[in-house]
Amino acid sequence: xxxxxxxxxxxxxxxxxxxxxxxxxxxxxxxxxxxxxxxxxxxxxxxxxxxxxxxxxxxxxxxxxxxxxxxxxxxxxxxxxxxxxxxxxxxxxxxxxxxxxxxxxxxxxxxxxxxxxxxxxxxxxxxxxxxxxxxxxxxxxxxxxxxxxxxxxxxxxxxxxxxxxxxxxxxxxxxxxxxxxxxxxxxxxxxxxxxxxxxxxxxxxxxxxxxxxxxxxxxxxxxxxxxxxxxxxxxxxxxxxxxxxxxxxxxxxxxxxxxxxxxxxxxxxxxxxxxxxxxxxxxxxxxxxxxxxxxxxxxxxxxxxxxxxxxxxxxxxxxxxxxxxxxxxxxxxxxxxxxxxxxxxxxxxxxxxxxxxxxxxxx
Amino acid sequence: xxxxxxxxxxxxxxxxxxxxxxxxxxxxxxxxxxxxxxxxxxxxxxxxxxxxxxxxxxxxxxxxxxxxxxxxxxxxxxxxxxxxxxxxxxxxxxxxxxxxxxxxxxxxxxxxxxxxxxxxxxxxxxxxxxxxxxxxxxxxxxxxxxxxxxxxxxxxxxxxxxxxxxxxxxxxxxxxxxxxxxxxxxxxxxxxxxxxxxxxxxxxxxxxxxxxxxxxxxxxxxxxxxxxxxxxxxxxxxxxxxxxxxxxxxxxxxxxxxxxxxxxxxxxxxxxxxxxxxxxxxxxxxxxxxxxxxxx
Numbered sequence: 199x200x201x202x203x204x205x206x207x208x209x210x211x212x213x214x215x216x217x218x219x220x221x222x223x224x225x226x227x228x229x230x231x232x233x234x235x236x237x238x239x240x241x242x243x244x245x246x247x248x249x250x251x252x253x254x255x256x257x258x259x260x261x262x263x264x265x266x267x268x269x270x271x272x273x274x275x276x277x278x279x280x281x282x283x284x285x286x287x288x289x290x291x292x293x294x295x296x297x298x299x300x301x302x303x304x305x306x307x308x309x310x311x312x313x314x315x316x317x318x319x320x321x322x323x324x325x326x327x328x329x330x331x332x333x334x335x336x337x338x339x340x341x342x343x344x345x346x347x348x349x350x351x352x353x354x355x356x357x358x359x360x361x362x363x364x365x366x367x368x369x370x371x372x373x374x375x376x377x378x379x380x381x382x383x384x385x386x387x388x389x390x391x392x393x394x395x396x397x398x399x400x401x402x403x404x405x406x407x408x409x410x411x412x413x414x415x416x417x418x419x420x421x422x423x424x425x426x427x428x429x430x431x432x433x434x435x436x437x438x439x440x441x442x443x444x445x446x447x448x449x450x451x452x453x454x455x456x457x458x459x460x461x462x463x464x465x466x467x468x469x470x471x472x473x474x475x476x477x478x479x480x481x482x483x484x485x486x487x488x489x490x491x492x493x494x495x496x497x498x499x500x501x502x503x504x505x506x507x508x509x510x511x512x513x514x515x516x517x518x519x520x521x522x523x524x525x526x527x528x529x530x531x532x533x534x535x536x537x538x539x540x541x542x543x544x545x546x547x548x549x550x551x552x553x554x555x556x557x558x559x560x561x
Numbered sequence: 562x563x564x565x566x567x568x569x570x571x572x573x574x575x576x577x578x579x580x581x582x583x584x585x586x587x588x589x590x591x592x593x594x595x596x597x598x599x600x601x602x603x604x605x606x607x608x609x610x611x612x613x614x615x616x617x618x619x620x621x622x623x624x625x626x627x628x629x630x631x632x633x634x635x636x637x638x639x640x641x642x643x644x645x646x647x648x649x650x651x652x653x654x655x656x657x658x659x660x661x662x663x664x665x666x667x668x669x670x671x672x673x674x675x676x677x678x679x680x681x682x683x684x685x686x687x688x689x690x691x692x693x694x695x696x697x698x699x700x701x702x703x704x705x706x707x708x709x710x711x712x713x714x715x716x717x718x719x720x721x722x723x724x725x726x727x728x729x730x731x732x733x734x735x736x737x738x739x740x741x742x743x744x745x746x747x748x749x750x751x752x753x754x755x756x757x758x759x760x761x762x763x764x765x766x767x768x769x770x771x772x773x774x775x776x777x778x779x780x781x782x783x784x785x786x787x788x789x790x791x792x793x794x795x796x797x798x799x800x801x802x803x804x805x806x807x808x809x810x811x812x813x814x815x816x817x818x819x820x821x822x823x824x825x826x827x828x829x830x831x832x833x834x835x836x837x838x839x840x841x842x843x844x845x846x847x848x849x850x851x852x853x854x855x856x857x
Contacts, residue, residue: 278751281681309752316751321744326766335762336752367568385752 224290225392225425226252226275226312231287233270233279233449241284242499244270246449248287254392257419257426259436259457261472262446265495268429269317271446272397275427276308292392309336313386315415317398319378323370329381330356330366336388355384359414376407380414387418394419396428400435412439433469434476437461445469448496448506451525455532465534467513505537513538582848589844592837599834603651610645615801617641625820635822637806638813646806647826653802654834657717658784664722665783666776669729674768676730677737678760688734695727703786707795714797721786729775736768770849777842781835788831803827 233245245267252258262268273279275289277296289296291311299307313336316322323332333355334348343351353363359380370378379399386394396415400408416439419426430436436443436457443460445453445468453466464470471491493510502508504519511518521537528534583589622636629635634643676687694702706720740746741764749759790796791804792811810816810823 276751278747305753305755307753308750314748314751316744316748318744322748324745324749324763324767327762335749335754339753339758385748389752 223253224251225254225292226427227288227290227293228271228275229288229290231271231274231285231289233267233274233286234284235280236282236284240499243501244283244449244498245274248446248449248451250444250451250454252393252425252427254425255420255423256442257428257440259440259443260427260429260446261431261433261436261443261469263431263472263495265498266446267449268431268446269397270449272314272395272427272429275395276312276314277304306340309386309391310340310389311391312393312395313389313391315379315382315386315394315396315399317401319382320370320375320402322382323378325370327369328366329368329370329373332370333366333381333385333388336385340389351388352384355388356381358387358418359384375403376411379403379407379411383411383415383418390422392424394424394426396426398430399428400430400432408435415439432476433461433473437473445472448501449498450506450535452507452536453528453532453534454525455529455534459529459532465528465532465539466507466536467511468507469534471512505535579848583844586844586847588840589847592840592844595833595837596841599651599830599837600655602648603655606648606652610649615641615645615649625818625823628822634826635820637809637823643806643822643826646801647803647830649801650803650806650827651830651834653714653800654784654787654804654831657714657721657787657802658780658834658838661718661721661725661783661787662776662779664718665725665779666729666772668722669726669775670733670765670768670772672726673730673733674737674760674764677734677741678756678764680738684734688730691727691730694724695731697724699724699786700789703790704793704795707790712795712797714800717787717790717796720790721783725779725782725786729772729779732771732775733768736771737764740764740767774842774846774849777838777845781838781842784831784838785835803831 228251229249231245231248232243234241234243236242248267248271250258260268260271270279270283274283274285275291275296277285277299279285285297287297291307294307296304296307323329330349330352333352334343334345337343337348337351338345349366352366356363356365361377361380361384365373365377365381370381373381383399394415399415400411403411412435415426415428418424426440428436428440433443433445437460440457443453443455443457444451445460445464445466447468453460453464453469455465460469461473464473468491475490491510496502496506496509502519504517504522505511506522508514508518515537517537521540523535523537523540525533525535526540528536528539583593617639622632622640622642624636624638624640626632626636626640632642632644634647637643637646672687672691676684676691678684702724703720706723707716710716710719746759746763749763754762787796787802788804788807791802792808794808796802796805796808798805804827806827807824810820810827813820813823815821815823
C-alpha cells in the first residue's frame with residue numbers, strides 16, 4: 199500500500215525525492231543505532247550498535263532487563279531522547295531517515311508515522327484534561343480534523359478500544375488502570391500510524407487486565423496491517439504477542455529469532471535465563487524451581503572485557519574474556535551473539551560485516 | 562444524563578471540600594471578610610459619596626475638623642470627609658493592586674514557563690535577567706519608571722507590574738520543571754506537539770494553581786507599592802488614593818499638629834487590605850496544596 203495514501207493526516211508534504219525511492223518493503227529499518235549519554239564529563243554508551251528490520255504488519259518483541267537499553271531504542275526511533283543523548287546510526291521509517299529529519303518533518307512523522315503506547319498510562323495522561331480532549335490532541339496537532347470531526351473520531355476510537363463513548367468526558371483519575379491504557383491505545387491509533395511502539399504497555403496492570411490489553415493490541419494491530427515493536431521484560435508476554443523476538447543485553451541485541459523458538463530454546467545463555475525466569479503453565483518442574491539470574495546488568499560506563507555477559511554467564515568459558523561475540527547465525531532465521539554459536543575457526547577475530555550480521559541470515 | 566449529573570455532583574462536592582478547607586482556616590476567613598467589606602464599600606462608593614464631597618473647592622466641612630457628628634473620621638485640609646476619602650481611595654488601591662498583580666503575574670508566568678520549558682542557554686539567559694530584576698531594588702526601579710512616564714494610574718500599574726515579576730517567574734519555572742518531567746509531556750512531544758503546544762496545553766494548566774496563589778500574594782505587595790509610590794508623590798495627582806491621602810497629610814503638617822485622623826485611617830486601610838490578601842493567599846495555598854494542608 200502506498201504510504202502517503204495510508205496516512206491522510208500527515209500535515210507536511212512528502213519530500214520531493216520520496217517518489218524516486220523504491221517503494222519501501224520494510225516499514226522500519228534500524229541500522230547500527232548507537233546512543234550514548236553525556237554524563238559527568240564522559241560518554242556512557244546506552245545502546246551499542248543495534249540493527250533490526252520490521253516488515254509491514256509484523257510484530258517484533260524486544261526483551262531485556264531494566265537498563266539494557268530497550269526504552270532508549272524506542273525513544274531514539276522518534277528522536278525523543280533528552281538533549282544529553284548522542285545518537286548515531288540510521289533509523290529508516292518508511293525509507294526516510296528519522297535522525298536526519300528537519301524539525302517540522304519530524305513533528306509530522308511523530309505519531310502519524312509511528313506512535314507510542316507508553317508504559318504507565320497513569321502518568322502519560324494529563325491529569326487536568328478530559329480523556330476525549332487528549333485523544334483528539336494528535337488529530338488536531340496533525341491538522342486536518344476540525345474539532346467537531348475530531349470529536350466523532352474520538353468516539354469511534356473509544357469504541358474500538360472497548361470504552362463507552364461517554365468516557366470521553368472523564369478525567370484520567372476517573373478511569374481504572376486498564377481503562378487508561380485503553381485510552382492510550384486509542385490515542386496511539388488516532389492518526390492511523392504504520393508503526394506502533396508499545397513500551398511495556400502492561401506494566402503495573404494486574405494479570406487479567408494485562409491479558410485483555412494484550413489481546414486488544416493484538417486485534418487492533420493485526421486487523422489494520424500495522425507493524426508493532428513491543429518492549430517488555432516479560433519474555434512470555436512477547437512470545438505470545440510477537441512474531442519475532444530480540445533479546446537485548448547491555449545495549450546490544452544478543453539474540454534474535456522467531457518468537458516461539460527463542461522463548462522455547464534460546465541459544466544465548468541470557469535469553470535462556472530470561473525465559474527460564476518465568477514459570478510455564480503446565481510444567482510443574484519449572485513452577486517448583488523458577489530460576490533467576492544472579493547479579494545485575496553491567497554498568498554501561500565500565501563494561502567487562504570480552505563478552506559483556508561473561509560475569510553472570512552460567513556457561514562461561516575461557517575464551518569469553520577475549521572475544522566480544524557479535525550476532526552470528528544460530529539456526530534458520532536466528533542469530534545469537536555467543537561464543538557457543540560462533541564457528542570454531544572464527545572465534546578469535548570478528549567475522550566480516552559484523553554490524554550487518556543479522557541481515558546475512560535474514561533471507 | 563445521570564452520568565453528567567453524577568459528574569456535577571462530584572464536582573460540586575470537590576468545590577465544597579475546598580470551601581470547607583478554606584473555611585477551616587480562620588486567618589483566611591478573616592481576611593476574606595475584611596476584603597469583602599472593603600470591596601463592597603469600594604464598589605458601592607459612588608452611591609453614597611457624590612463628587613462634590615471629594616472636590617478640593619466644593620467640600621463643605623471645615624478645615625481639620627476632628628471626628629464628630631457628620632464627619633466620623635474628621636476632615637482634611639480642604640474640608641473633605643476623611644471617611645469618604647478612605648472609602649473612595651479603596652477603588653484606586655484595589656484597581657491598581659489587581660491590575661499590577663495581573664501584569665506582573667502574566668509576565669512572570671510567561672518568562673517562568675518559557676525558561677523552564679526550553680532550559681539550556683535560553684532558559685539560563687532568561688533566569689539571569691530575572692535575577693537581575695530580583696536584585697534590583699524594586700522601589701527604586703518603580704520610582705524611576707514612574708518618574709520618566711506621564712503621571713497616571715496606568716503608569717503606576719506598569720511600574721509595579723514590571724518590577725514585581727521575578728518571584729513569580731522563579732516559582733513558575735520551578736513548577737514548570739516539575740511538570741515537564743512528567744511522562745505526559747513526553748507523550749505530548751511524541752505525538753508531534755511543538756513547543757507552543759506543550760507549553761500552552763500541558764504545562765500552563767498544571768502550573769495555574771501555583772500562579773493563582775501567587776497572584777493573591779502579589780496583590781498585597783502591589784497595593785503596598787502603590788501606596789508607597791503615591792506617598793512619594795509619584796501617583797496621579799487627580800485621583801484619591803490611600804498613599805496620596807497620607808502624602809497630603811504629611812505636606813499639610815498633620816504629624817506635627819497632631820491631626821491623627823488624617824493619617825491613621827488610610828494607613829490602617831492599607832495595612833488591613835495587604836494583610837487580608839496575604840492571609841487569603843496563604844489559606845488558598847494551603848487548600849490547593851494538599852501537602853501543606855496536612856501539615857497545618
